[in-house]
Amino acid sequence: MQEILNQLKELSNNLYWTWNNDFHEIMEEINKDYWKWSSKNPVKFLNAIDKEYLFETIEKRNLRYRIHNLYRDYRKYITSRETYFEKKYYKTDKPEICYLSAEYGLAKSLRFYSGGLGTLSGDHLKSASDLGIPLVAVGLAYSYGYFRQVITDDNRQSELYELSDFDSMPMRLVLDEEYRPVKITIDLPGRKLYAQIWQLNVGRIKLYMLDTFVDENNVDDKRVTDILYGGEAEKRILQEILLGIGGMKVLEALGIEAKAFHINEGHSAFLTFERIKNTMNRHNIGFKEAKDLCYYSNIFTTHTPVPAGIDIFPKWMFEKYFGAYAVEDLKIDFNRLFEEGNNLYGQSMGDNFNMAYLAINNSNFINGVSKLHGEISRKMWALPESRSQIDSITNGVHTKTYLSGVSEKIYRKNFGNDWIDVDNIWKKISELPDETLWSLRNKNRKKLVGFVRERIIDSVRIHHESEDKIAEAQNLLDDSALTIGFARRFATYKRGTLVLRDLERLQKILEDKKRKVQFIFSGKAHPKDDGGKNFIHEILKFANRNGFKNNIIFLDNYDMEVAKRLVSGCDVWLNNPRKPLEASGTSGMKVIANGGLNLSILDGWWVEGYQKNTGWEIASPENYDSASDEEVNEFESKSLYDTLENEIIPMFYERDEKGIPVNWVNMMRGSISMLTPEFNTGRMVKEYHEKFYSKVR
Ligand SMILES: *Cc1c(COP(=O)(O)O)cnc(C)c1O
Numbered sequence: 001m002q003e004i005l006n007q008l009k010e011l012s013n014n015l016y017w018t019w020n021n022d023f024h025e026i027m028e029e030i031n032k033d034y035w036k037w038s039s040k041n042p043v044k045f046l047n048a049i050d051k052e053y054l055f056e057t058i059e060k061r062n063l064r065y066r067i068h069n070l071y072r073d074y075r076k077y078i079t080s081r082e083t084y085f086e087k088k089y090y091k092t093d094k095p096e097i098c099y100l101s102a103e104y105g106l107a108k109s110l111r112f113y114s115g116g117l118g119t120l121s122g123d124h125l126k127s128a129s130d131l132g133i134p135l136v137a138v139g140l141a142y143s144y145g146y147f148r149q150v151i152t153d154d155n156r157q158s159e160l161y162e163l164s165d166f167d168s169m170p171m172r173l174v175l176d177e178e179y180r181p182v183k184i185t186i187d188l189p190g191r192k193l194y195a196q197i198w199q200l201n202v203g204r205i206k207l208y209m210l211d212t213f214v215d216e217n218n219v220d221d222k223r224v225t226d227i228l229y230g231g232e233a234e235k236r237i238l239q240e241i242l243l244g245i246g247g248m249k250v251l252e253a254l255g256i257e258a259k260a261f262h263i264n265e266g267h268s269a270f271l272t273f274e275r276i277k278n279t280m281n282r283h284n285i286g287f288k289e290a291k292d293l294c295y296y297s298n299i300f301t302t303h304t305p306v307p308a309g310i311d312i313f314p315k316w317m318f319e320k321y322f323g324a325y326a327v328e329d330l331k332i333d334f335n336r337l338f339e340e341g342n343n344l345y346g347q348s349m350g351d352n353f354n355m356a357y358l359a360i361n362n363s364n365f366i367n368g369v370s371k372l373h374g375e376i377s378r379k380m381w382a383l384p385e386s387r388s389q390i391d392s393i394t395n396g397v398h399t400k401t402y403l404s405g406v407s408e409k410i411y412r413k414n415f416g417n418d419w420i421d422v423d424n425i426w427k428k429i430s431e432l433p434d435e436t437l438w439s440l441r442n443k444n445r446k447k448l449v450g451f452v453r454e455r456i457i458d459s460v461r462i463h464h465e466s467e468d469k470i471a472e473a474q475n476l477l478d479d480s481a482l483t484i485g486f487a488r489r490f491a492t493y494k495r496g497t498l499v500l501r502d503l504e505r506l507q508k509i510l511e512d513k514k515r516k517v518q519f520i521f522s523g524k525a526h527p528k529d530d531g532g533k534n535f536i537h538e539i540l541k542f543a544n545r546n547g548f549k550n551n552i553i554f555l556d557n558y559d560m561e562v563a564k565r566l567v568s569g570c571d572v573w574l575n576n577p578r579k580p581l582e583a584s585g586t587s588g589m590k591v592i593a594n595g596g597l598n599l600s601i602l603d604g605w606w607v608e609g610y611q612k613n614t615g616w617e618i619a620s621p622e623n624y625d626s627a628s629d630e631e632v633n634e635f636e637s638k639s640l641y642d643t644l645e646n647e648i649i650p651m652f653y654e655r656d657e658k659g660i661p662v663n664w665v666n667m668m669r670g671s672i673s674m675l676t677p678e679f680n681t682g683r684m685v686k687e688y689h690e691k692f693y694s695k696v697r
Helices: 002-012 015-019 021-030 032-037 042-048 051-060 064-079 084-088 116-131 219-225 233-253 271-283 287-295 315-329 334-342 355-361 371-381 405-415 425-430 434-462 467-474 503-511 530-543 560-569 587-592 629-653 662-675 681-691
Strands: 097-100 135-140 148-151 157-160 183-188 191-202 205-211 260-264 298-301 312-314 352-354 365-368 390-392 482-487 517-522 552-555 572-575 597-601 615-618
Touching: 002 015, 002 042, 002 051, 002 064, 015 064, 015 116, 015 191, 021 032, 021 042, 021 051, 021 064, 021 405, 032 042, 051 064, 084 116, 097 116, 097 233, 116 135, 116 191, 116 205, 116 260, 116 681, 135 233, 157 530, 183 233, 183 315, 191 219, 191 233, 205 233, 219 233, 233 271, 233 312, 233 315, 260 271, 271 287, 271 315, 271 334, 298 355, 312 315, 315 334, 315 352, 334 352, 334 355, 352 355, 365 371, 371 390, 405 425, 405 434, 425 662, 434 467, 434 482, 434 552, 434 560, 434 662, 482 560, 482 629, 503 517, 503 629, 517 560, 530 552, 560 587, 572 587, 587 597, 587 662, 597 629, 597 662, 615 629, 629 662
Parallel strands: 097 135, 097 260, 135 205, 260 298, 298 365, 365 390, 482 517, 482 572, 517 552, 572 597, 597 615
Antiparallel strands: 148 157, 183 191, 191 205, 312 352
C-alpha cells in the first residue's frame, strides 16, 4: 500500500495528470467531494485525505490495478527515448530552448493565467513534452494569480483575490545543496530585488517560476508577484524586469545553457538586454557586437494585431530602471538603449518605450499566430527588406487536455488504448457510424448539462437559498436541446453581446418548444474593463428574465475546468470578434475533437479552418473597411441570426428514422477529419521547431 501511495504522490507532482482523464476519474472515485474541495489539486487532496480511508477505498473499489497501469504509462511516457525529437534529431538530456511567458494555463488550481495567452503557453509546454523537444520554461508564480469572478445580486461582476498555498500545489522550491532556497537578485534603484524559484514538472518539461515573496524584500517588492495583470505601469515594469532579466538569471543559477530564446509576447523582452550583457562579459566584446550575436537566437511571437495591445512604458520610468544598467552594464549611452524600444526602423514611439519594438529589434525570428495575423503584423510593422520578415505559425491546442473522458472512452472502445497513435486517427474517427458519432454528441452534452446543474445547486446551497431554488436548478437546461456556447475573456472586441442585438429575433429562437435552443455563456472581464463588465451585465439581465432562465445560462468564474466542460458539451461554439482583432483564438479548436462545430466570423484561425463542410461562417459586410461599428454589428448579427434560423437549427432537428440528424453528423465528420489534425499544438510546436528552434546554431 505504501507503494501505491508513493505512486500517487509521484503522479500528483507531475502535471501529466492534467491531460489524463483516467487520473481525474480515479480521484473522483476515491472521494468526489474531497476532489472538488481541493479544486482538483491532487497534492492538496492527497495531503488532506486520511490514509487508512484512502487504502480502504482503493481496495473496495478495485482501483489498485488502474493506478498501477496509470503509473506504468506515466513512467513510460517520461522515460521514452522514442520521441519525435530524438528520432529525427539527436539524443539529449539538456534543455536547449528557453521559453518565457507572463502566464501559463496548466490546470484550474494553478491560477497563473487569465485567458488564451496562458492556455496557449501551457499547451506549448505539454506538446513540447509529448514531442521530446529539449525546452525549459520560465514564468512568474503569482501568489494571488488572476481573480475569482463572483456575480453580485444586481447582476454584475465583482472580483475576489485568493491566496494560493504553493506548498500544497504540484510545485516545489528549488533548493541548494544545503537545502536553502536558491535565490536570484536583480539590481533596482537603491536596493536589490530577490526572488526564489519554484519548479513545476509538465511531463518531461521543467517550468521555473519566480516568486518575490521572500524575507529579504521590502513590503512593496514582496508584492511584485502578487497578482497577474493587476496594478499600475510601474508594477508591470517590475514584473517584466523580473521575468526577462530574472529569467536569464534563473538559467545561470541552475547551470542551464540554452541556445534559443522564445519571447512569447513582449512581456519578457527585457531578456534581450541581459543576454547582451552576458555575451559582452563572456567574449569581452562591445554592445553592438554582442547585440548582433544574440539577435540570431531570439524568437518573438506577437499575439495582438493592434498597437493598443502592446505594453508601453514612459521614458522616465524606463530610465529609472535602466539608466544605470545602460551605462554600467552595457557600457552605452542611456539614449542608445532607449532606442531599442523607441525606434523601429524609423518609426518612433515619441516619449515611450515599446516592448514589441524591443523584441523585434532583437529577434531574427518573428511570427504572428495565424496566417491573417501574420499579414496584419507585416503591415503594422513594415520591416525593411534588408532584414528577416514576420512569419506566421497558426496556434493550436493540446488535444488531450480538452478531450472529455466521454469522448476518449468512445475512441478507446473503437481503436484501443493507444488510439491517439493510430495513423490517420481523425480520419478514421470521422468514419465511425452515424450512431456512434451522434452518441458522442449526446453523451457529452448530457454531461455538460449535469455539470451546469451541479454548479448552480452548489452556489444555491452556499447562499442558503430555498429548496425551491434547488429544485429549479435540477431542471435547468435540456440535455437533448441544441446547445450553443460562448465562453472567453469578456474583452469588448469579442462582442459577447452581439447575439442580444435583436432581442425579438433571439426570443423567437428561444421560445420554439419543438426545436429547442439553449445558450451557455461564461467569461471574466478584466477588473478595469468597464465595457466588458457591462457586456456581462447585459447577458445576466437577459438570462434572469422570467421565461429564459432555463435556456440562457451564464456560468460564473470561467476557468480551465469550465472551459473543458463547455468545449466538450456544446454542439455549436460561437465566436464573433470584431475582425481582425482576434489574432488567432483557440477555444474553437478545443471543441473539434469532442465533435462540436464552429460558427464564427472569418477571423484568426477560422479563416484557415472554415470550409462549407467544417462549420459555419458569420458573414461580414462588403464595405467592411469603411463601415461604422454600428453597421458592422448590424450586418454581422443579422448573418448570425440567419445562419441559426436557416441552417443550424433546421440541420440539428432534421432527423432520420433512427432519430439521427444525418447532415449534422456529416458536418461533424468534416470538422473532425479536416480540422483536428491541423489545429493542435503538436503540429504547432513542430512548426516552431522546424522553422525557428532548429535554425539556431
Ligand atoms: C481556451 C481558453 C481561452 C481562450 O479562448 P479564445 O476563444 O481564444 O478567446 C480563454 N480562457 C480559457 C480558460 C481557455 O481555456
